[in-house]
Amino acid sequence: MAVRTAVIPAAGMGTRFLPATRATPKELLPIYDTPAIQFVIDEATAAGIERVIIVTSRAKPSIENYASSANTEKVAVSVVYQDSPLGLGHAVSCARDAVGNEPFVVMLPDEIMGDASLTKQLVALYEKSGKTSIGLKKVPASEVSSYGNVEIAGRTDVSPSDSAVAITRVIEKPKPNEAVSDLVIIGRYVLAPSVFDHLATIKPSANGEFQLTDALALLANDNQLLGIVSDITRYDTGTPMGLLRAVIEIALGRKDIGPQLQTWLENKFQN
Numbered sequence: 710m711a712v713r714t715a716v717i718p719a720a721g722m723g724t725r726f727l728p729a730t731r732a733t734p735k736e737l738l739p740i741y742d743t744p745a746i747q748f749v750i751d752e753a754t755a756a757g758i759e760r761v762i763i764v765t766s767r768a769k770p771s772i773e774n775y776a777s778s779a780n781t782e783k784v785a786v787s788v789v790y791q792d793s794p795l796g797l798g799h800a801v802s803c804a805r806d807a808v809g810n811e812p813f814v815v816m817l818p819d820e821i822m823g824d825a826s827l828t829k830q831l832v833a834l835y836e837k838s839g840k841t842s843i844g845l846k847k848v849p850a851s852e853v854s855s856y857g858n859v860e861i862a863g864r865t866d867v868s869p870s871d872s873a874v875a876i877t878r879v880i881e882k883p884k885p886n887e888a889v890s891d892l893v894i895i896g897r898y899v900l901a902p903s904v905f906d907h908l909a910t911i912k913p914s915a916n917g918e919f920q921l922t923d924a925l926a927l928l929a930n931d932n933q934l935l936g937i938v939s940d941i942t943r944y945d946t947g948t949p950m951g952l953l954r955a956v957i958e959i960a961l962g963r964k965d966i967g968p969q970l971q972t973w974l975e976n977k978f979q980n
Contacts, residue, residue: 710839712832712899713760715753715814718800719746720766720791725948734769736818738952741960744775745946748821754784755825756832758814761786762807764800796918801900802908810902815921817896821955823942827897830937834873835899838935841928842873844897845936846943850885856893857922858883859929859936876934879926881914892936894922895943904928 723735730738736746746763753761761779765772765788772788779786791803801815812835814828822828827844834842845859860878878889898921907924914920928934944955961967 710812710836712812712814712835713758714808714811715758715761715816716764716801716804716808717746717749717753717761717816717818718764718791718797719772719818720764720769720794720800722766722768722794726952734765734772735946737771737775738946740821740946740952740956741963741966745821745952745955746772746775746818747779749816749818750779750784750786752822752825752828753814753816754781756814756828759784762804763788764791764803765789766791766794794918795913796920798908798911798919798921798924801921802905802919805905808902808905812899812901815896815898815900819945819947820896821944821946821959822897827937827939827941828899830872830939831897831899834935834937835901838873839901840933840935841901841904841925842899842935842937843876843925844895844941845874845892845938846895846940847891847938848893850888850891853888853891853893854882854885856895857881857925858888858890859892859894860889861892861936873935873937875932876925876929876936879922879929879934881920881922892938894925894936895939898925901928901933903933 719736723730726735737744763776776786776788789807791800831842858880859876862875862877904924907927911923945951946955960970
């Protein structure tokens with residue numbers, strides 16, 4: 710079945726960005742002159758997505774206002790609500806009625822990719838295999854505990870040139886001595902509709918949240934989970950420093966402002 714729908718979970722309150730997020734949701738904070746969430750919508754559109762569903766909070770009406778203005782001839786953007794902050798798995802579940810019985814992409818707005826290549830690869834892999842397919846990245850051992858960690862079938866030398874790997878185990882933010890590999894989940898997933906049934910059965914974690922990784926672990930147990938290891942350019946805009954880096958690097962890559970910014974930076978650091 711073709712993948713034509715994307716879900717963007719955007720109900721978090723952005724406390725790391727206070728006081729700015731008292732007025733502006735973190736998803737609308739600008740990357741130079743473009744709201745961060747627009748990069749994700751543009752990526753979805755470039756990957757052939759025709760419908761974007763933003764999961765937001767009623768405490769963030771500006772997200773709904775932005776969604777109504779983000780519709781184009783290529784993509785329809787709408788919102789659903791997550792009334793309680795109960796984790797990523799719960800946020801995805803909130804989109805169940807809007808998604809319907811079809812596969813869909815989940816795109817975390819705190820992760821801005823350099824292009825749409827990974828999402829395109831994941832969509833193609835799902836459409837070929839019918840199995841949930843997720844983005845993976847190799848990281849230093851010291852960083853594994855910050856992510857969902859995966860074990861893959863039969864090998865440990867996987868590289869970004871490999872087209873796909875079978876995932877046999879998923880662990881959410883393992884302790885350093887419990888990590889099963891140097892591969893972690895990054896914020897692009899193409900999920901089979903069966904994931905909703907798995908999300909309905911999982912129990913909350915110790916902090917009361919429902920984790921998407923717990924549903925992915927069930928899929929891995931059933932041999933229904935694949936991954937693509939990618940070295941795509943990726944900006945973590947979930948922290949102020951990550952957002953600042955994204956602003957600078959993305960602006961440097963633009964023809965309209967990049968040369969001016971480059972010159973200013975060179976002059977700044979020469980003095």
